[in-house]
Amino acid sequence: MILVTGATGKVGSEAVRLLRQRGMAVRALVRDPAKAAALVEAGAELAVGNLDTPQTLDAAMAGVTTVVLVSPGVPTQELNVIHSAVRSGAEHVVKITSNASADSPIARRRWQTEIEAGLIASGLHYTLLRNNAYMQNLLALAPAVMKTGSFSSSTGVGRLGMIDARDVGAVAAEIAVSPAAHAGKTYWPTGPELLSYADVAAVLSQVLGRPITYRELSPEEDQAAMIRAGLPEPVAEMNAQAFALVAAGDAAWVTQDVPTLLGRPARSFEQFATDYTAVFA
Numbered sequence: 449m450i451l452v453t454g455a456t457g458k459v460g461s462e463a464v465r466l467l468r469q470r471g472m473a474v475r476a477l478v479r480d481p482a483k484a485a486a487l488v489e490a491g492a493e494l495a496v497g498n499l500d501t502p503q504t505l506d507a508a509m510a511g512v513t514t515v516v517l518v519s520p521g522v523p524t525q526e527l528n529v530i531h532s533a534v535r536s537g538a539e540h541v542v543k544i545t546s547n548a549s550a551d552s553p554i555a556r557r558r559w560q561t562e563i564e565a566g567l568i569a570s571g572l573h574y575t576l577l578r579n580n581a582y583m584q585n586l587l588a589l590a591p592a593v594m595k596t597g598s599f600s601s602s603t604g605v606g607r608l609g610m611i612d613a614r615d616v617g618a619v620a621a622e623i624a625v626s627p628a629a630h631a632g633k634t635y636w637p638t639g640p641e642l643l644s645y646a647d648v649a650a651v652l653s654q655v656l657g658r659p660i661t662y663r664e665l666s667p668e669e670d671q672a673a674m675i676r677a678g679l680p681e682p683v684a685e686m687n688a689q690a691f692a693l694v695a696a697g698d699a700a701w702v703t704q705d706v707p708t709l710l711g712r713p714a715r716s717f718e719q720f721a722t723d724y725t726a727v728f729a
């Protein structure tokens with residue numbers, strides 16, 4: 449049995465769908481069963497639980513050999529899952545993480561390092577997926593694209609090896625099917641190419657068939673705009689810090705991990721924009 453946490457999210461939902469497509473027994477951890485219709489439709493078992501409540505995790509863990517661990521990445525919550533996996537005799541955790549480091553200026557990257565260290569120390573077999581930025585982050589800009597034909601950000605001219613979160617789900621599913629071959633390994637999944645936000649605007653213009661422009665903001669302007677758009681202040685601050693790093697080249701890396709692991713190319717941004725045209729148009 450494979451347990452997928454964050455199963456209603458971008459990565460978890462795709463991992464569940466693909467694992468079920470391959471006939472694997474999957475249990476999806478959800479905190480709100482009302483959001484689980486697609487998971488049930490795909491044939492997953494549901495476990496209703498919360499990452500803050502270890503008893504619910506222990507119940508979800510019964511008979512589980514492999515865990516796909518994806519969540520917003522709060523250390524106490526993910527360590528709850530890891531400790532529950534140890535108690536329950538699970539063998540392997542596929543952990544979704546980012547380009548994390550203990551000395552990162554961004555709190556959520558330091559948190560990921562703390563979780564990774566807890567997983568490694570747990571004695572469980574593990575695989576780390578240190579993903580580049582998700583293309584789906586750009587969906588937050590879709591309302592501006594739709595209304596004004598332009599979007600703004602503080603990523604400057606920095607380029608990103610951005611990945612479609614569906615491909616992260618596909619990589620996680622692939623590893624969960626045969627985890628032993630990936631034990632102790634760290635992968636760095638990316639999309640197929642490096643793109644700046646100006647490149648993103650050019651692809652959107654082509655796919656949507658009308659000119660879309662990119663306007664550069666300072667980190668302070670961007671943080672204020674994200675707060676105005678409704679993001680909690682700490683999240684807006686971490687995003688602005690991440691965008692400043694992107695502007696300085698921090699996300700300008702591409703690997704062959706997705707094609708190597710999946711035997712097919714990673715989805716391009718053009719493919720992503722085509723699939724999500726309705727959201728941008």
Ligand SMILES: NC(=O)c1ccc[n+]([C@@H]2O[C@H](COP(=O)([O-])OP(=O)(O)OC[C@H]3O[C@@H](n4cnc5c(N)ncnc54)[C@H](OP(=O)(O)O)[C@@H]3O)[C@@H](O)[C@H]2O)c1
Binds near residue numbers: 453458497525
């Ligand atoms: N965004 C990026 O560019 C990027 C890049 C690299 C790595 N990552 C990593 O990707 C991960 C996020 O993945 P994602 O984008 O798939 O997340 P997501 O779409 O935001 O989904 C988060 C999932 O966690 C669930 N969840 C949240 N709090 C919970 C709780 N207390 N108990 C049970 N479930 C809970 C949510 O359930 P509900 O539906 O009920 O809310 C949802 O299913 C993070 O570890 C992040 O560091 C992100």
